[in-house]
Amino acid sequence: MFGGLGPLEIIVLLVIFFVLFGADRLPKMANALGRSKGEFQKGLDESTKAMKLEQTIQDMDAGGRTPSQALAARAKEVGIDATDMDPTELEKKVTALEKLAAEE
Structure with a gap:
């Protein structure tokens, strides 16, 4: 059922929670747990959106080309x-020649 726990184990855990925390605190704890999960999910969504935005900006800077196409154009x-050149070697050569051209 839940991570390999059967119905009997879940019932035992619920009884232990009732004994430890009491019936009045369990709804409050469940509410706080739900809110925490919601906040975590919201933060996760925001960070995912930020990464997608960063990738979109990089794609726009590349003119809609793949990184290898952009490197070939450079x-x-x-x-x-x-x-037939290794991409890392090509990147080094292109960067070096671009620096030389910028210095001139």
Whole structure:
């Protein structure tokens, strides 16, 4: 049922909770637990939206191209043939040539 707990185990746990916390505090605790879960979910949703927004901005900066397409376009701008090159090596070369061009 819940994480491998059967109905009997759940009933035993509920009885233990009633004994430890009393019948009046259990609804308050359940309410607080529900609110905490809601706040956690809201924070999780906000962080997910922020990551999606950041990715959208990166996509817009790339002009709708994939990262490899954007890298190939940058390589072409600095005069490098990107065919059959390792992406990390190509990135290093393109970055170095862009820095040289910026210094001039």
